[in-house]
Amino acid sequence: MTDYSSISTKYRAYNITPDTLAGIVAVVKKFTEGPATTTIYLDDDHEVKDHNLDALLADSFVKAQKIQRIKIESRKTLGPDLVHSISINFESDMLRVVQVTITGDRDRAILARRELDTLLHGAEYWYSFSLAPRSSFLPFFLSFLIPIVLISALSVFLTWLFGGEVTEKSTTGWVLLPLVVFLAGYFGLKDYVFPRLTFDIGRSADRIKIAGYWRNILLTGIVIGIVVKIAIDRLLK
Template sequence: MPDYSSSFTKYRAYNITPDTLTAIVSLVTKFIERPATITIYLDDDHEVKDTDLDALVNDTFVKAQKIQRLKIDGRNRLGPDLVHSISISFESDQLLRVVQVTIAGDRDRSIVARRELDTILRGAEYWYSALLPSRSSFLFFQLSFFVPVVIIAALSAYLTWLFGGAVTENSITGWVLVPAVVLLAGYFGLKDYVFPRLTFDIGRSADRIKIAGYWRNILLTGVVIGIVIKLVIDRLLK
């Protein structure tokens, strides 16, 4: 029986590349002292499983389908009273969980493996991951809704003022509803496309990475160009 066991969850945003998977598979293989099992879950409930990561990543079927989730696990008895087991699952669910890990075995080796995994996952985080919580809670669910609404309301008022709308301390023109509706629809409708919590840089699944980058560039460019045009017009009219 193991003398150490731990289960934990990651709520950040990750881009899982073949190099990331190679590092994790190597860690799992070293920990259980036998080949790790990699299971890839694709669209339409298809499932592909193997112990050869290169074969899976280069499989034409895997490349042609979108990856929904992925799991790396293994178990091995290393002695009469010692079993090493580990399971690492990647899936973005409704509870905002992205990575779920269970590890058990010798205490010292388990702790070392967990630290190595944390290092690998930190290297796979998206830049905007720092804006996401390290754990889920009811408070976060509230903040994840109200904070964007407050920010969008402030940005809408700013854009309205920037383009000549009447904005004072005591009143604001009804035109503020136009940018507010557009921004709210864009945020809640496109946030999973613009800021995905989990992507796989493998075959067709990598398209989501390109699409997200494309939308982020459009949003950033649109805001910057709008501000620059406004400043130029103001200067020309002076």
């Protein structure tokens, strides 16, 4: 009989590749013992679905359009009182990035959930740790506070780097300029530089390249600034 139901919500950052989708589809088919339907939602409210994942990913329209979200689902009745149902939804919004819903035999459902967790863990971005879970107020608060503290420290450092007055008790008002710029840039462009969900499929993969490009510029700029400051200090000694 159907005695188990689970809804798991994840908030970290993921890059979903064709291999990741293939692995998830395999887990879904194994759990329900039936076909899995993959639905890809594209720009302009267009959607494409198919039981054949390879054919779906090879579709020229899927390759040419930007993917907004993907849903993989399957449902099969295995007996008079036993229904296996599973749904995995990839969609980045304020409340979640991935949601997994499983209903069916307890042991098989728990095994499927563990297999899915392993696949999703392998798809996480390296900066996922900075995206604190929203399951409680403290992590949610820290996910905003920590970037603000780090940006404030970086602003003070840059002010000192370019000759501004920075002491233990005070700092020049010019520190507000980089502070405002970085805060506006972080909260305004965060999802472009550190996206929470990307799809390495067709045109959608461009977002991955652009985000990596801007991250490299940001990190390179900080490193060059530190090196220049050290070099200037040595030359003036």
